[in-house]
Amino acid sequence: MAKRKPISLTNYVTRILLAAFAIIFLILLMALVGFQLLIQFNLITPANAGETAARAEIDRLRQAGSFTGELNSQLYEYVYFDQEGQVQESSLTGNALKQAIERHPAEDVTYATGAYVSFPDGSRCLFTWRYTAYFTNEILQRLLPSAEVTYLSSVGLVLLLFLVFYTRSISKKLRQKLVLVEAASQQIAQQNLETPIPTTAGIREFNQVLHSMENLREALKTSLLKQWETQQQRTQEIAALTHDIKTPLTVINGNAELLLEDPLDTETKQLVQAIHNSGTKAQHYVSTLQQVANFDLISYEKEPLAVDSLIRELVAALSPLAKAKNIQLSYNYDQPLQKITGSAFMLSRALNTLGENAIRYTDTGTVTIQVKQTDNETHFCFEDQGPGFTSEALQHATEMFWQQDKSRTGDNNYGIGLALAKKAAQQHNGQLVLENTENGARVTLAIKNNASSNDPTGRS
Incomplete structure (x- = not known):
């Protein structure tokens, strides 16, 4: 299996962003296709369904020549005025009714969201609509906001969930690569210089850091080994030197002891005794150095x-x-x-x-x-x-x-x-x-x- 070539951190981040944009685009495309399928299967109405239904009612009433009152205001709203301009019947009430009349004051003006139909007796009827999609199911109409709001909210939730999981996934992958660097630093801190440090993280900059830490491990190992060998050599030299010093000190102390056995004048005896005491003390010092050297050699x-x-x-x-x-x-x-x-x-x-x-x-x-x-x-x-x-x-x-x-x-x-x-x-x-x-x-x-x-x- 061919070894994967490492990429730069810039390329790695670019790939992450491109992948995220591609998936977001795919989600939005699927949402658009899904919305069209919902319209096709008559689960929701198209945005102009209100206008279409209202204009159909206008054509029907014109043919009838009078206001019949048999209107289905599920997709549109209406207001019926008598000859005096008073509201006789409406699907709107309160402020909604007042606002609809204020927005459509004249029947000879073309409105984007409304139209009038006039009758021979002088009465007229105002139809208004909104460009929005509706659920065809009445229960869903009552329980949920408009189909557009519901659908867009659902798409937004899907995008949010994707971003959360995608971010966690990318964070986990980056953490796995950073763990290699952290493990390498801990390995050196714990003076584990025998185990080689892995130098492949898949990202060029991370690999360079790991290579540097591997070089540091090798350098430390070599330096400590040389230091240890130098210390061992010095210890051996001290052990050999103290061993060699013991022989002349033994001769000096032995001769001093022999001289002390002979009859000597007071001054000479004091000098010989000082030589013997100093030699004895020097022997103790040499023995101490020898203990330290031997302790290090076999420790x-x-x-x-x-x-x-x-x-x-x-x-x-x-x-x-x-x-x-x-x-x-x-x-x-x-x-x-x-x-x-x-x-x-x-x-x-x-x-x-x-x-x-x-x-x-x-x-x-x-x-x-x-x-x-x-x-x-x-x-x-x-x-x-x-x-x-x-x-x-x-x-x-x-x-x-x-x-x-x-x-x-x-x-x-x-x-x-x-x-x-x-x-x-x-x-x-x-x-x-x-x-x-x-x-x-x-x-x-x-x-x-x-x-x-x-x-x-x-x-x-």
Whole structure:
């Protein structure tokens, strides 16, 4: 089947208008033919039926030579005057009678809507008519206005209905074409850059817009892919660099420790101790950078995960820490727990961070870990009995390398734990919620059960 060639918007609108005019002309033509058929089948009278009937009566009365009074005034009106000019009989009354006499004052004048007939005795009769069609059925004459008005009203109603339905039909067709443009914009807004955008709407201008949006999708996809590849390359370089830096730092710290074991004078020992402390701190910084780099490198690897297994690993990791501080761990979760789709590394790292933070900031009491599931989401909730978050920490604690006030920080806290936990939540289409309770703080990691990848390359 040959592909239809797109047309311009001007031609499309012209076709719509021409089609509308053609159908309107056809309706009017059919109305005219129908009106003639109604006259032919004697359902309505022609417009000059009143004049024809009146003149027939005039001829009959002239032959009779007097006013007989046997008149059928269904199609015309009459007024009979005696020799004195007084009205003796009429089909009209009141103002209608007065107006008919005023419009036809003289019998020797030719009128378009009236005529006189005179009799030998000096009396006369005025006949008047109107050029309009009548229903031949008396019931219809009483119930409806004139046939012309009724018929024209019917034709007008048909035209109005046609315009309404035709406009709705054209609007629907245009809406279907505009939906393609709207769907394309939504697709790009939702970052769905893998699915090609349809570029055929049947109208040249619409096709051009869709082509532009398809080119935009391709450009965005290429740009984001290059950006992602560049980011991955930089992350790998940072991971390799931090790995290489660890070796000389280990040598420096090892030699510093050996020197500290030797007998040194006070000044030299202080210098060596400063070298060892700085090297230790540098090792912590390098370790932090390495964690961030490794987290980014494998953040997109997702698979079906058993929540029970994640909890068992979490219990095994947190139990020694809680035991060392004589803190009780309380686990509360629904049974059975359905599987979720996600990155085991990301979620384990995030859950361990939240659990370790809760234990770190609780001096005495209980750390409660609760898991709740709905059909769409899984919530991991950690509650501690520590000092809670400050108002500033509630706003900035999830920012990378942000260090909160001393009420919830430690010597080795470099502001990456909550930032990585938030990133893990976002990569699973969820969120990390920080809040305070009456007894401490609560951190909730909420994720979608079937989290799709946000990788611009389209991998899962």
